[in-house]
Amino acid sequence: MGVFSALTTAVSGMTAQSYALENISGNIANSRTAGYKRVDTTFADLVPDSALNRQISGSVAAFSQATNSIQGDLNATRIDTNVAINGDGFFVVDQRSSGVGANTQFANQNLYTRRGDFDFDANGYLVNGAGYYLKGQRIDQVTGQLIGTQPEVLQITKDQFPAKATTSIEYSANIPAYPKTNTADSSVPGSELLNAASFTASNPLSTTQGGAGIVVGSEITTFLSQSIPGGSVTVYDSLGKATNVELRWAKTTNASAGPPATVDTWNLFVAENTGATGGATAYRNANIDVTFDATGKMATPAGGSIALPTMTIAGTTISGIQITTNGGNGLTQNGDVSGQIDARSIRQDGYTAGTLDRVSVSAEGQVIGTFSNGQVVALAQIAMARFNADNALKRLDGGAYEETIESGAPIVGLGTSQLVGGSVEQSNTDIADEFSKMIVTQQAYSANTKVISTAQEMLTSVFNIIR
Numbered sequence: 001m002g003v004f005s006a007l008t009t010a011v012s013g014m015t016a017q018s019y020a021l022e023n024i025s026g027n028i029a030n031s032r033t034a035g036y037k038r039v040d041t042t043f044a045d046l047v048p049d050s051a052l053n054r055q056i057s058g059s060v061a062a063f064s065q066a067t068n069s070i071q072g073d074l075n076a077t078r079i080d081t082n083v084a085i086n087g088d089g090f091f092v093v094d095q096r097s098s099g100v101g102a103n104t105q106f107a108n109q110n111l112y113t114r115r116g117d118f119d120f121d122a123n124g125y126l127v128n129g130a131g132y133y134l135k136g137q138r139i140d141q142v143t144g145q146l147i148g149t150q151p152e153v154l155q156i157t158k159d160q161f162p163a164k165a166t167t168s169i170e171y172s173a174n175i176p177a178y179p180k181t182n183t184a185d186s187s188v189p190g191s192e193l194l195n196a197a198s199f200t201a202s203n204p205l206s207t208t209q210g211g212a213g214i215v216v217g218s219e220i221t222t223f224l225s226q227s228i229p230g231g232s233v234t235v236y237d238s239l240g241k242a243t244n245v246e247l248r249w250a251k252t253t254n255a256s257a258g259p260p261a262t263v264d265t266w267n268l269f270v271a272e273n274t275g276a277t278g279g280a281t282a283y284r285n286a287n288i289d290v291t292f293d294a295t296g297k298m299a300t301p302a303g304g305s306i307a308l309p310t311m312t313i314a315g316t317t318i319s320g321i322q323i324t325t326n327g328g329n330g331l332t333q334n335g336d337v338s339g340q341i342d343a344r345s346i347r348q349d350g351y352t353a354g355t356l357d358r359v360s361v362s363a364e365g366q367v368i369g370t371f372s373n374g375q376v377v378a379l380a381q382i383a384m385a386r387f388n389a390d391n392a393l394k395r396l397d398g399g400a401y402e403e404t405i406e407s408g409a410p411i412v413g414l415g416t417s418q419l420v421g422g423s424v425e426q427s428n429t430d431i432a433d434e435f436s437k438m439i440v441t442q443q444a445y446s447a448n449t450k451v452i453s454t455a456q457e458m459l460t461s462v463f464n465i466i467r
Helices: 002-029 217-225 431-464
Strands: 039-046 059-066 074-076 083-086 090-094 096-098 111-113 133-138 168-176 214-216 228-236 242-253 264-271 281-285 290-292 298-300 305-307 311-313 316-318 322-324 331-334 342-348 356-361 366-371 376-382 384-386 394-396 400-402 418-421 423-425
Touching: 002 039, 002 059, 002 431, 074 083, 083 090, 168 228, 214 217, 217 242, 217 281, 228 342, 242 311, 242 316, 290 331, 298 331, 356 418
Parallel strands: 083 423, 168 322, 168 331
Antiparallel strands: 039 059, 074 423, 083 418, 090 111, 090 133, 090 384, 111 400, 133 376, 168 342, 214 281, 228 242, 242 264, 264 281, 264 290, 290 298, 305 322, 311 316, 356 366, 366 376, 394 400
């Protein structure tokens, strides 16, 4: 029976090597397939039960060995929606079950893939080259919180991003201790101060001091000569309409020991209509005394915020805007040889409406939208999953995988991995290695055929005995 067993064993060897060649062929064919994981072949000997001194080497069986845990090279594509995983983990994806366009229906099944060549289709779905749709959770653009608890197929539409009215102006500046106004004369004490007596139509110091708190058109020239510019910023109303807010500062009192004792005091004015004439309002006082102590630190208002008055500038009404100075630390009064305000930063929090310009993916898996109004907002969180046994996942067409009992349940999240936007993971197939394995496989297959030829010759000799 030894010769017949040798024939059977040789056939099993040829079958096993054919199986290995099939895997090698598939690996080479998919060497350029994004996200593809090569399939290696392992062999196991099959030994028949026999006495210890009669055991034989036995035949062989071939099995597939997955390499899902081995990462391929990351290739930059410069397509913003392409994304590669640097580390372990899989994208959670779904398949289309029926319908097209706006009527697309999905299988509502979680599948997993490393193929990250996602791009938008006509309906705003992110789909990869194998037809799998990316899943995740949308992010509330106001609160920044995830919407819902379960991942769903992501759809990013180009809806208009709503406008936001300006509510805060972050102001950081140094006000000179001695403002060099047009009327300032170092030989004349107090000539750098705003002189209330110069204004016949109103007292622009503040309403609390009995004045109207405004500068009218006929007083513009006088006011400009006794104040210094504080910078300007564009603000927005609730509809996103922009208007320019021009600030001017005027010093009203100098610090003195008294009696009565005084401190350095300034008033902030906002331009309402710089082209005003006659009794029309040109500048409006914020109606709050801004004072500084002997070290140049802002003393009042205590919170460091200055509320701008409600006014209409160039047809746009602004209201409810606070100038914030970082608790007063952003606004100082120190000596400056220029005698002018050094406005280091003027930033506001409003913006006009905008449309989606581009989408990118962050390292944490957030889909980031950049809008035409300059806003950068997180739109969605990509769903990611990891497995305790990556190589035990069931392979599907298109580089997708399905959960199995052997793989264990998915572990939600990226873990220590990162996503690389604008890149795609390439196949982990090494062509040189596959060619080496192919040569070895070919030689092993040929050797098994030699065993069959030898066994045939031996059997021929047996048959020739009876002749």
